[in-house]
Amino acid sequence: MILAYMEVREGKIKKSSLEALSEAKRRADDLGEALEAVFLGKDLDGLAEGAYKYGASKVYLLENPLLESYSSSLYALVLADFINEIKPKAVFFSATAMGKDLSPRLAAKLDVGAATDCIKTSVNNSVLEIARPIYAGKAFASFQFSSEPWVVSLRPNVFPLIEPLSEKGEAVKKEVEASQDQVKDQVVEEKREEGAELDVTEADIVVSGGRGMKGPENFGLLRDLIALLPNAALGSSRSAVDAGWVDHQHQVGQTGKTVSPDLYIAVGISGAIQHLAGISSSKFIVAINKDPEASIFKVADFGVVGDLFKVIPPLKKELEKFKE
DSSP: OEEEEOOEETTEEOHHHHHHHHHHHHHHHHHTOOEEEEEEESOOTTOHHHHHHTTOSEEEEEEOGGGSSOOHHHHHHHHHHHHHHHOOSEEEEEOSHHHHHHHHHHHHHHTOOEEEEESEEEEETTEEEEEEEETTTTEEEEEEOSSSSEEEEEOTTTSOOOOOOOOOOEEEEEEOOOOGGGOSOOOOOOOOOTTOOOOGGGOSEEEEEOGGGOSGGGHHHHHHHHHTSTTEEEEEOHHHHHTTSSOGGGBBSTTSBOOOOSEEEEESOOOOHHHHHHHTTOSEEEEEESOTTOGGGGTOSEEEESOHHHHHHHHHHHHHHHHO
């Protein structure tokens, strides 16, 4: 059996966890194994349906009031005890902040290896084989596991969702034993930035700025465009973040976030290999750059060679017409 860990935010399953579940389904089918899913938390009723849609035939709802807030020590302990009980062949996570924290802790408790931030999985001679980037994305390494269960975290926005299924499954609710002294760390409060913007990983359209923006004040041009587009978010290259023009949360690329929007608009971005690694799964890429030799044009579906400060204002005017 293959097990997928499902992360929940504000009462909803995170899209990245559904991606991990979808990839686990593909590998479970290759191996001839069943696919199951597990949730940890409090009051988890109603979440199993979402896991059924993406291939889980059985869903475990592990509940305890102490699991309401994330605690890496307690979550790893509860999950390790549960896995020792059901003995899955593999455990799939999404490589979110939580997944990157929890999966290696779990592997350490189980005394097995962990492969994190993977971008490809396959089955070779009934053994899971994974690929992950090394040397800041300049190369990729393939690995196989020598012990079970295989603990894997998958990079968000790389693995496509399967077509939703209509099948139902079995839900098993279990009240787990946990005590306060087992909680060595805990999230006690979440603070959101005032006027917090849509995350680039959740957006259908991403408009990103790079070094060509020339300064933080000019990112207002991109925000004006985003305000005219549905479900759009602001992105940036690493150079813009390093210069202090925008916050790191907007960074797209190998050392930032991987995105897969319907439309990615790169403005004043030259197209370093690390940035291209984070946008390769976008459906359409539009590049605006005054350098006709910029690397971004090699991957762009449409390109505009020109000064962005002359291109963006008329583009904004055209978009405003659709709002009238």
